[in-house]
Amino acid sequence: MSDIRTPVLQFGTSRFLQAHADLFFSEAAEPRAVTVVQSSGDPARAARLGALAAPEGFPVVIRGLTDGVASETETRVTSVKRTLSTATDWNALTAIFCSEVELVISNTGDAGYQPRPADFDADFSQEMSFPAKLFHLLAARFAAGARPLTIMPMELVPENGRVLRDRLLAIGTGNRAPAALMDWIAGLPFANSLVDRIVSEPLEPAGAVAEPYALWAIERAPGIAAPCAHPAVQLVDDLEEIERLKLHVLNLGHTSLVDFWKRRGGAPDALVRELMDGPEGRALLELYETEVLPGFAHKGRGDEARAYLEVTLDRFRNPFLDHRIADIAQNHPQKAERRIGAFLDWVGRSGPDMPELHAILKRARE
Template structure:
């Protein structure tokens, strides 16, 4: 059976996010078809997942956490994956599927996923994901160049625009085909900007994951863009900016506020977010910052109601009884996080008084 969706990456995040959404949509008749998963790294550690990902019975995803204050603990089977291949051993099959079957490409290749090896690779299959994607897109172009939507899910601002820039640069350096460049830049290839959000706390072996109830896949709409399915967690939006700001300046900002308190006071070294919020003083401090500084900052931009709703969601996520989110991990790179999450928020909404956040940001 042809697979109109090709997914680059075998991460537990994608298993509990896109793969689960498409599986649920298929059951309701609301998806365009099944997925071919492609492992791009050649990692021996992840190679064992491939058979399990494409098993006929599917793989499990366990949803655990709080939703509207109610504890959720349920298990689902994900059956949206038809094939699981590796670029290391199945390159010709991957080329054919991308050239002939694919309608949508999805990727989640980690923080360094857009990094490219210097110079032209001396192997037939480039080591980097962009290098591989360039050759796969060229194979599709040579095969007739049917329209295609690319939906990257890496946590990079304007990820579709960024990936397009990388591919166009590589095309000029490695192929140099003016007609191919024109196709990559035309309406035949839609490079979607997306924002994904779900905490996927643990992998299951040999495949599967444990995730929180909350999930979001925001996709910025544009002419010609296709989506793999309709699903309550998938939102086609005119502008990703409000979603980016809500996540960065409520969820991420809250983590940094808690980390700042944890670093400046005598607290347990292995303390988690949920444990810290059992301290009434800490919880009151965070709530006061949200109520008197953060929500008013969003309200000044016309997003007050959205911010209040997102604060409530965030507190459920912070208090997830199944999640062990340690402050020691959140406190890594604290100074840089203060700039992006707190100082930038104050600069974005400068007319709102934010004394507590200003004290944390200092001169940043």
């Protein structure tokens, strides 16, 4: 084990995390050291895992419009000091988790959260979901008598901190965990957070290209502090306002654009900015005007939504951003439920008619 101490443990190796949390930790007034954990065990990503902790760092290129002016900068991210895999480094990971870690962050994607049969095995298994692996690490930390730590999931799930805590407690119940361990986990500070940055492409073997806009909003609660001092990191009283706008304007727009692209048999390498200049973009603008904005207006938030939409359309049209629609199309049914289905439920039956959104959701479910 190296002498480097890493108070942040990060589950996930995605290019989003590289251009978001890892970059913020590197740029912070007081930089924080990170251990990155690959929970999938995918051997195809071994090169990325090794490159993330290179002493010289990895590049993140920020391209876009800043106050209407085109800009491009490159930063070397040096916050990642160690990388591990749950498939090959479980013992080392457990030791670090029990002795160094103060903050756990995660962005494991939809597949990592899905319950698996192995989740209720008594002993650790690589076949477990991410929450089950985290449960076993927390159980080891509790048994070691280590102090509590903060858990800050970054998955795009409403109330993601509460959702993760509930999953952990359900796994503990299924494992017939001791009441003292269950109480300890239930009492840990789980932060609800919302993240936003379009990261358009990876750089090999590690690094990414992203837009200038970035947000990491964290809901205030007892025991919750900002993970670092950075302009993109905000503590807020209530995530609901930001969450609705992000999920049901930007993300809903992305998912709707996927539907229009699929129905027209679009090119597999099509970019969002290209689609915005074609029939898919026109269909999306009509959808915003006839269904999305009226839905927000029905809930008394029409002006906020229109202002946010203007920023969103600039991001979609960013001439520097090679955001592939095929990437957005991954896990399309799950995304449609969260982004469109949840919007329809929020607006409710007393709201305006939204036939196109209903049709998009129906097609995603088929």
